[in-house]
Amino acid sequence: MKLHSYTVTLLTAVLGLSTTASAQIVRQVDATGANGAFTTIQAAIDNAAEGDVILVRDGAYGGFSIDGKALRIVADVGAQPILFSNGAADPIAHISIANLASTQFVELDGLIVRVGTSSPFTPAGPLARIVDCSGSVLIQNCEFDAFNSNPFVFGNARGLSIERSSAVTLVRTRIDMTEQVTIFPSNALSAVDSSVYLYDSDLIGGAGRIGEGGQSVPSTSGVEALELTGGEMLVVGSRLTGGNGGDGDISPTFMICSDAGDGSPAVILRLGASQPVLRISDSQLTSGAPGQTAGLCLPGLVVADPIELNAGTVQSLSRSFRSTELTPVARVGDSMTLRFEGEPFDLVWNLLSLETTTSVVYMPEFMGAVYPGGASQLFFRGSLGANGMKNRNFTLNDVGVDVASLYLQGFFYNSTEGVTVSNPQIAILMDASTP
Secondary structure, eight states: OOOOTTSOOIIIIIIOOOOOOOOOOEEEEOTTOGGGOBSSHHHHHHHOOTTOEEEEOSSEEOOEEEESOOEEEEEOTTOOOEEOOBGGGBSSOOEEEEOOOTTOEEEEESOEEEEEEOSTTOEEOOSEEEESOOSEEEEESOEEEEEESSTTSEEESEEEEEESOSEEEEESOEEEOTTOOSSSOOEEEEEESOEEEEESOEEEOOOOOOOBGGGTBOOOOOOOSEEEESSEEEEESOEEEOOOOOOOEEOTTTOOEEOOOOOOOSEEEEOOSSOOEEEEESOEEEOOOOOOOOTTSOOOOOOOOSEEESSSEEEEEOOOOOEEEEOSEEETTOEEEEEEEOSTTOEEEEEEESSOOOOOEEEGGGTEEEOOOTTOEEEEEEEOOTTSEEEEEEEOOOOSSSEEEEEEEEEEEETTTEEEEEEEEEEEEEOTTOO
16 A cells, blocks of 8 residues: 555644655665565665665664765664674675765664674774765664674774764764773764754763783773864763773782783864864763773772863853664554653743755754754644653654655743754655565
8 A cells, every 4th residue: 555645634633744755765684585585684784775764674784884875774663673794704794885976875773783892803894984065964763883803903993983074963872982992992973173062862982901911911991982173063962981991910920010001082183174062952972981900009099080182172052962763663553652852831832844854953042953954844742741752653644655754843832941942853755665
């Protein structure tokens, strides 16, 4: 059954949007090849047209690269696709997104990226890299973590690397580098001369390696969660934690010490092509703990300030975090939930669009970034309850085409703080016949 515009629809009955959805195609990825699906994400990308949706089912997959093509790569309903390295043929599996034009957009949703290498003296790249993108990239509901099972691997340079890109947004995403055992731990996110927006996400820097006094292997210090070099970043409702220092050790035979490593600040700002600007709202920044001493060995140093400011400025925004969340993927007949969270009795409006959002505008008067899609419409949703929440449960009936991408963002108002914008959200809505 196709999605017919003449039936009572989600867009008109629940959300109020009357814009006609543009046609898109769904490309299926299934590790088993069921129903003729692609068995790798890269094959689906190579065969996809501009703007297509790539729907990924449960399974283990290698890395992929997107170069100058607008795509949405999302986990199917209930699926948890895991990206991992393909052994010797691909020891460094990762995601690469590059060269998006200002009119192009890439979305990643629901992916779990767990990659590493066990080969000694092998340089390991970032888990994901976004470079030279003038268009917008949205990463939501994703998880990144790294491991190295050999301590002499020359470190993952970082979890996520963003370079010279104008609009990268992370929503409800976790980047955790604590599982590495390498003597060269990594930061969770490095942004160079870029504009980055972080909502309700966790960044955890790599922990230092535990020393081995008997083998004269030193412990190492933890690494920051975020390194911001030039550019700007907005951090809202998120948690950034520096890496813990590695514990010290002493050889019981030769009494050789391996002193403990230092904890790391949560954030380091450095000069890039411009002075970096970090804006922080309702977030927790925590330095990593110093390594513990052993015997007569020296303990690691305590880092009191979670921000190491080598250049640029840090602005503290006096607003509470507001959240907008809609079930990210659904077929006709599925149950969906639209959820707002803010301060008690906030008044709420929704900005909605069925056209690609390719730009992000930081607006100081709203203490946040606005994501204006084509033909956007604004709708009043009433007020939040005494618990600061408002939920709407409904069944998806129709959107007018086989698949559509819905963009939404909340605007919250109270007399104390004025207008505050929430995170953006994208939902993929599909016909019931999509396998």
